[in-house]
Amino acid sequence: MSHTLLEVVNLEKYFPVRGGLLHRVQAQVRAVDGVSFELQRERTLGLVGESGCGKSTLGRAVLRLTEPTGGDVLLNGESVIGLSKEELKAKRREMQIIYQDPYASLSPRRLVGDTIREPLDVHGIGTPNERRAKVDELLDIVGLRKQALSRYPHEFSGGQRQRIGIARALALNPSFIVADEPVSALDVSVQSQVLNVIARLQREHGISFLFISHDLAVIQHVSDDVGVMYLGRLVEFASSTDLYREPKHPYTRALMSAIPVPDVKRKSKRIVLGGDVPSPMHPPAGCPFHPRCPDAMPQCKDVVPDKVNTGTATRPHFVRCHLYSETAALKSADSP
Amino acid sequence: MSARDEQPLLSVRNLVIEFTTRYGPVRAVDGISFDVYPNETLGIVGESGCGKTVTGLSLLRLIPSPPGRIVRGEILLQGRDLTRLSEDEMQILRGDEISMIFQEPMTALNPVLTVGTQMVDVLTRHRKLTRKQARVVAIDMLSKVGIPVPNKRIDEYPHEMSGGMRQRVMIAMALSCSPKLLIADEPTTALDVTTQAQVLEQIVKLQDEFHMAVILITHDLGVVAETCQRALVMYCGEVMEVADIESLFERPRHPYSRGLLDSIPKLREEKLAELPIIPGMVPDLMHLPPGCRFGDRCSRATDECRLQRPQLDTSATLRNAVACFRPLD
Numbered sequence: 001m002s003h004t005l006l007e008v009v010n011l012e013k014y015f016p017v018r019g020g021l022l023h024r025v026q027a028q029v030r031a032v033d034g035v036s037f038e039l040q041r042e043r044t045l046g047l048v049g050e051s052g053c054g055k056s057t058l059g060r061a062v063l064r065l066t067e068p069t070g071g072d073v074l075l076n077g078e079s080v081i082g083l084s085k086e087e088l089k090a091k092r093r094e095m096q097i098i099y100q101d102p103y104a105s106l107s108p109r110r111l112v113g114d115t116i117r118e119p120l121d122v123h124g125i126g127t128p129n130e131r132r133a134k135v136d137e138l139l140d141i142v143g144l145r146k147q148a149l150s151r152y153p154h155e156f157s158g159g160q161r162q163r164i165g166i167a168r169a170l171a172l173n174p175s176f177i178v179a180d181e182p183v184s185a186l187d188v189s190v191q192s193q194v195l196n197v198i199a200r201l202q203r204e205h206g207i208s209f210l211f212i213s214h215d216l217a218v219i220q221h222v223s224d225d226v227g228v229m230y231l232g233r234l235v236e237f238a239s240s241t242d243l244y245r246e247p248k249h250p251y252t253r254a255l256m257s258a259i260p261v262p263d264v265k266r267k268s269k270r271i272v273l274g275g276d277v278p279s280p281m282h283p284p285a286g287c288p289f290h291p292r293c294p295d296a297m298p299q300c301k302d303v304v305p306d307k308v309n310t311g312t313a314t315r316p317h318f319v320r321c322h323l324y325s326e327t328a329a330l331k332s333a334d335s336p
Numbered sequence: 337m338s339a340r341d342e343q344p345l346l347s348v349r350n351l352v353i354e355f356t357t358r359y360g361p362v363r364a365v366d367g368i369s370f371d372v373y374p375n376e377t378l379g380i381v382g383e384s385g386c387g388k389t390v391t392g393l394s395l396l397r398l399i400p401s402p403p404g405r406i407v408r409g410e411i412l413l414q415g416r417d418l419t420r421l422s423e424d425e426m427q428i429l430r431g432d433e434i435s436m437i438f439q440e441p442m443t444a445l446n447p448v449l450t451v452g453t454q455m456v457d458v459l460t461r462h463r464k465l466t467r468k469q470a471r472v473v474a475i476d477m478l479s480k481v482g483i484p485v486p487n488k489r490i491d492e493y494p495h496e497m498s499g500g501m502r503q504r505v506m507i508a509m510a511l512s513c514s515p516k517l518l519i520a521d522e523p524t525t526a527l528d529v530t531t532q533a534q535v536l537e538q539i540v541k542l543q544d545e546f547h548m549a550v551i552l553i554t555h556d557l558g559v560v561a562e563t564c565q566r567a568l569v570m571y572c573g574e575v576m577e578v579a580d581i582e583s584l585f586e587r588p589r590h591p592y593s594r595g596l597l598d599s600i601p602k603l604r605e606e607k608l609a610e611l612p613i614i615p616g617m618v619p620d621l622m623h624l625p626p627g628c629r630f631g632d633r634c635s636r637a638t639d640e641c642r643l644q645r646p647q648l649d650t651s652a653t654l655r656n657a658v659a660c661f662r663p664l665d
Binding site: 050051157159160187188189190191192193195196199214215216217218220221240244254255256258259260261262263264265270272273274276277 | 383384498500501528529530531532533534536537555556557558559560561562563581582585586595596597599600601602603604607608609610611612613614617618
């Protein structure tokens with residue numbers, strides 16, 4: 001078996017914007033605009049970016065919870081995109097999702113035990129006794145007591161509900177889970193508990209995660225590799241160690257310096273970006289980050305930067321930025 | 337920093353706030369005391385439900401009543417007890433002397449009025465200006481909070497602006513009558529980190545310019561470390577610790593403060609296998625333990641902690657104090 005579990009190739013998700021008298025398509029929002037990456041077995045890929053950068057849409061498009069408009073997704077070397085509805089349902093056993101809001105993602109009228117067992121029922125796995133045993137095992141894995149089974153979601157705190165959501169996602173023994181901001185709605189003391197549960201799942205059950213978050217510190221804690229998204233594109237991609245040690249893209253650097261750090265001694269210089277994230281309906285020409293970029297050069301306004309590997313073949317560090325492209329290097333060498 | 341013997345701008349003493357619920361009264365705030373000094377930024381930190389927002393609202397007497405009410409305690413603004421003022425007197429005081437900004441600027445702004453109309457309303461009401469004069473002041477305020485082309489953007493509706501812009505408008509509005517105290521309740525929680533950095537920087541800058549004190553209510557200890565001089569740590573309606581931020585972050589004395597600081601994922605050199613956690617969860621306000629409210633989750637708790645409620649040690653000064661029988665050194 002190869003090491004690659006998931007391969008995303010040039011994935012696109014465009015949303016049409018309709019308007020006018022005839023409700024015609026007037027524009028496209030490029031929520032995900034040609035994203036490619038690989039996720040290795042038993043590893044976690046962290047996806048970080050600000051609201052509206054397309055990270056959640058990417059997570060959903062990978063699972064075909066929203067239908068991609070272009071590109072391909074391969075799970076275990078097999079394309080997910082061409083699958084029929086029935087085939088996709090079978091494939092869903094291998095890929096699951098954990099949502100951000102533990103209040104909205106659980107049915108309020110269902111007993112927790114039924115919610116966790118539902119995937120087993122839907123896919124017709126095991127006898128009723130086996131299913132019950134599986135649910136008990138799942139509760140144990142996520143650290144909930146057995147009494148939880150016969151209760152309703154409203155009787156639980158946010159952290160416990162998130163554990164219920166995790167148990168449900170684990171029911172079918174998936175090899176791949178998309179975790180979409182799983183701890184963002186939780187308080188810090190509870191957030192660390194849930195993060196530890198996720199880290200343990202990865203270690204002990206060999207599950208690969210696509211972990212989506214806006215919090216760079218959380219991403220660092222869980223991820224082996226990290227991708228940084230801006231306006232629908234991956235602008236930087238590297239191993240977590242390399243990315244945090246040496247962030248290359250000016251956006252990644254600004255993002256890192258903008259995090260308030262609970263350390264009174266740190267007085268490092270902050271890069272405060274001007275302006276806001278542009279609307280994805282009218283992305284700027286050239287590099288989409290150029291209007292806010294402290295290092296912008298003339299060509300950034302017109303030319304979309306290519307993906308450049310600034311690392312090595314075995315230890316890649318991809319950046320989409322003219323600072324690292326060869327033409328830029330040549331130009332700066334020419335200038336006196 | 338201000339001198340030791342300086343008079344506080346605001347003093348809260350033994351404040352108790354109760355809400356009536358179907359299941360009986362709940363004390364969201366249970367006997368808190370603290371001081372705010374002129375020109376300082378005081379952080380109030382704690383997790384959801386600890387009473388930090390209720391505390392902020394109570395200072396402006398904005399607690400919806402019923403179901404909420406101030407049971408007892410004093411809120412002294414330069415010696416004047418706000419709990420005893422009439423509603424009319426409070427109306428004048430709000431915005432004039434104390435202003436507040438909220439987490440979600442979209443819900444705090446009126447969606448059917450332009451930003452300019454809303455700002456002019458505030459100014460004409462509080463500062464006896466004509467609408468024309470007020471508009472000039474409003475444009476000036478918008479430029480002070482860093483809104484580009486303020487004379488154009490003043491005629492926009494809130495929905496035409498981004499979240500960061502809306503929060504700036506809220507700040508401009510809150511500061512337009514030069515209050516002595518600004519209460520900012522999670523002002524940047526709904527914003528992205530890069531926008532948060534801009535807005536926080538703006539608040540710090542304006543605080544200097546307007547010589548006002550700020551109470552910054554937040555769950556984010558990083559925000560506290562970077563913007564406040566002192567902070568209160570709240571838990572279950574009580575103040576667990578109050579300290580200047582150097583002491584709080586370098587040598588937290590309450591085990592809860594320590595636990596909170598440890599459990600935040602931080603950008604660090606080495607990746608940890610497990611994050612330190614605070615075991616268990618926040619107790620239900622309806623069923624509080626008789627002793628220390630943090631006792632069940634505290635590794636240092638003794639029988640004394642389980643039976644008796646530790647009080648904030650206010651003997652020396654309210655600048656640095658801790659409510660714990662066995663504080664860390």
